Amino acid sequence: MTDEPRKAGVTPDAWVHLSRATPARIALGRAGDSLPTVEVLRFALAHAQARDAVHTRFDAGALAARLGGLGLVPVLVHSAAPDRATYLARPDLGRQLAPASQQALAALPASDPDLALVVADGLSATAVHRQALPLLTAFLPWVRQAGWRLGPVAVASQARVALGDRVGQALGARAVAVLIGERPGLSAPDSLGVYLTLNPRPGRLDAERNCLSNIREGGLAHDLAAFKLAWLLREALRRQMTGVALKDESDLLLVDGRAPALPAAPMTERQET
Amino acid sequence: MAAHAPYRITLGYRTWTFVDLKDLMAKATPPRSGDRLAGIAALSAEENVAAKLCLADLPLKTFLSEALVPYEEDEVTRLILDRHDAAAFARVSHLTVGGFRDYLLSDQATSDGLAALAPGLTPEMVAAVSKIMRNQDLILAARKCVVVTRFRNTIGLPGTLAVRLQPNHPADDPGGVAASILDGLLYGCGDAVIGLNPVSDSLATLTDLARLIDGVIQRFAIPTQACILTHITTSIEMMNRGAPLDLVFQSVAGTQAANEGFGVTLALLREGMEAAQALKRGTVGDNVMYFETGQGSALSAGAHHGVDQQTLEARAYAVAREFRPLLVNTVVGFIGPEYLYDGKQIIRAGLEDHFCGKLLGLPLGCDVCYTNHAEADQDDMDTLLTLLATAGVTYVMGVPGADDVMLNYQSTSFHDALYIRRLLGLKRAPEFEVWLEAMGIAGADGRPLPQSPTQPLLQGWR
Structure with missing residues (x-):
């Protein structure tokens, strides 16, 4: 298709140069009073990608295998929402563990770790598939440096943030970090969020969590997110608080907007990436 | 019985x-x-x-x-x-x-x-x-139902439909906000309000944004009003410090407990209204409040008393009408599929909310919208927009390309507004219509005119 037939009938806008100032969809031009074909389809593609991110099947088994490769101990859990349709309509079920998962966690040997990790599909399995491994790969050196004891990593399907409270409580963890796929927007279908909660137990309020969001290519970088999570965990354990009372001041330690380098770790390097 | x-x-x-x-x-x-x-x-x-x-x-x-x-x-x-x-x-x-x-x-x-x-x-x-x-x-x-309200123009006359110009930016960047305002004005939108949802809650940032929008309105003598959609206590504080605020915004719900979840009481709403009226910034009327509502907000706050969400939404309109608002809109599909599952439920809820608000005497508009985890798409929004416009909806949103890059949801666009005007012959607020024609943005028939770089708005933006 050449440009000429494609643009016949389209009135361009005289302010296209202003579109550099914003990611908003401005100066799109018009066909009569309506959107030009190319813009209708560009929007449809972005929406399709966001929809697919919501409904993509979470490959928990493959993710668990790769977490094992990082030296972590994965355990598969499922919320009380049996499928995606139920999950979307019943957020309360996404916050509870299925009975079999509750039993599986109770059967694990008690370890009372400093931190329990939960990797949850949330509203975008695509985000978890893309961001969870790189984020944890960047985070584990901080864990080793601080000497934190990690519990098993729960790989959670059909899960909301508060499911982490149940997992953390079952493992007797001092804190829980839930890595979860965020609600996809048109511009970013693969954005990961991390929610850190001290002394996890059912009934924790959102105001008692700290959140890092927009972790993705072109958003919050993996190494920076890992550094911030380590900063928040250290301060949470030291001050015994998470949530609105704990303000993220890790930016004060950044060097030219980047995470400071780790001191040489006394531990062995990770086995594989 | x-x-x-x-x-x-x-x-x-x-x-x-x-x-x-x-x-x-x-x-x-x-x-x-x-x-x-x-x-x-x-x-x-x-x-x-x-x-x-x-x-x-x-x-x-x-x-x-x-x-x-x-x-x-x-x-x-x-x-x-x-x-x-x-x-x-x-x-x-x-x-x-x-x-x-x-x-x-x-x-x-x-x-x-x-x-x-x-x-x-x-x-x-x-x-x-x-x-x-x-x-x-x-x-x-x-x-x-005919409900007419006024601030710097006249909203709600039969045969008209107004549009809120929503120029949101993910980082509150003034240049980015201004670019979206320009885009909307040149597409003939903004007679209901130029209303920004800011990311920030810092008084300094919000005051700068209020000055930016007020500056555009003053400089080009646009017969419309501005609003920063922040918490009412923040608006009151901004007015106390002399920021130029036209309308005071607040989300409201249908129970006292749900309103407490929003951090508001009826007394606080009255305080905000009286503070804005005292500024006397309106030229043709003194309707100074802008409220947003939406089915499900009370349940979401655990404050529903076992009452269904549509009835509670209508009760929110009783809160709104006490304060003679310029604008009220239901944000019908924003809350997500756990409250309104799909396009069918969103469409029904939008029509119910509009009917209930109008019958209670409110200038009811609708944010015809959805999120990406709801079973809905642009076709559903076209359907609801067309139905609401035939029902005489007071105003709808105008978001560039229907994609709100700050709130991450899809609403109606400047193009959608042109579509519905052309389909049903709907005019803008009369004062705004006159301004558009004087600026050479629209013709006498209200249709947009092709623009050149000599357009005064574009000249003024450099």
Whole structure:
């Protein structure tokens, strides 16, 4: 298709140069009073990608295998929402563990770790598939440096943030970090969020969590997110608080907007990436 | 039919029982996920219709003696019952809910008559009748209601549709906000308000943004108003410090507890309204409030008292009307599929909200919108926009390309506004229409004109 037939009938806008100032969809031009074909389809593609991110099947088994490769101990859990349709309509079920998962966690040997990790599909399995491994790969050196004891990593399907409270409580963890796929927007279908909660137990309020969001290519970088999570965990354990009372001041330690380098770790390097 | 709980109706061999008025209302409401989530929805299709049949026989005046949310516990209930105008209600006080539907659709119900009736109606009466109305009934009855409000222009005249220009930016960047404002104005949008949802809650940033939008309005003498959609306490603080605010924004809900979740009381809303009126920035009127609402907000805050979400939404309109707002809109699809599951539920809710708001005397607009985890798409939004415009909706949103890059949801666009104007011949607020023509942005027919770099708005932006 050449440009000429494609643009016949389209009135361009005289302010296209202003579109550099914003990611908003401005100066799109018009066909009569309506959107030009190319813009209708560009929007449809972005929406399709966001929809697919919501409904993509979470490959928990493959993710668990790769977490094992990082030296972590994965355990598969499922919320009380049996499928995606139920999950979307019943957020309360996404916050509870299925009975079999509750039993599986109770059967694990008690370890009372400093931190329990939960990797949850949330509203975008695509985000978890893309961001969870790189984020944890960047985070584990901080864990080793601080000497934190990690519990098993729960790989959670059909899960909301508060499911982490149940997992953390079952493992007797001092804190829980839930890595979860965020609600996809048109511009970013693969954005990961991390929610850190001290002394996890059912009934924790959102105001008692700290959140890092927009972790993705072109958003919050993996190494920076890992550094911030380590900063928040250290301060949470030291001050015994998470949530609105704990303000993220890790930016004060950044060097030219980047995470400071780790001191040489006394531990062995990770086995594989 | 007994007008007392429990409510019963026998259909064939089966008798359906509803333990109280809020149970009857919840079971009669058209199906939606939020009422199922709350555990109050009808359990079968027949139970839903049985409740509608039972509700249709209920005398309207039952709602004056049986409060769905206790009077003693809830200042919204007290507002509704204390402000009820018995003289205005007299004309329909003998009717059942079903008889009220027939009246609304009859030629007896004129625009003037419905305006006079509004203070005599409670939100519960309006919600009840909406539950037994089909979509076409909601459209036809709402279209009879004329609600006109004024600040720097005149909104709500028959044959007009206004648009809120929503120039959001993910980092509140002034240049980015300005670019979206320019885009919207050149597409003929912004007569309802130029209203920004900021990311920041810092007073300095918000004041800079208020100055930016006010500067555009003053510089080009645009007959419209500005609003920064932040918490009312922040707006009051900004006004105390001399920031140029036209309208005061607040989200409101239908119970005292849900409003407390938003951090507001009726007294605080009054304080905000009086502060804005004292600035006397309006030129043709003093409607200074802008409210947003949406089904599901009370349940979301754990403050629903077992009442269905559509009835609670109508109660939010009773809160709004106490403060004579310039604009009220339901943000119908924003809350997500756990409250409104799909396009069908969003469309129904949008038509219900518009009907209830208009019948209660409010300038009701609608954010025709959805999120990416709802079963909805642009086709559903086209349908709802077209239906609402035929019903006479006061205003809709104008978001560049329908994609809000700050709030991460999809609404209606500047192009959508042009579409619906052209389809139905709808005009803008008259003062704004005159301004667009004088600026060479639109022709005498209201259609957008091709622009060149010599357009004064573009010149002024360099």
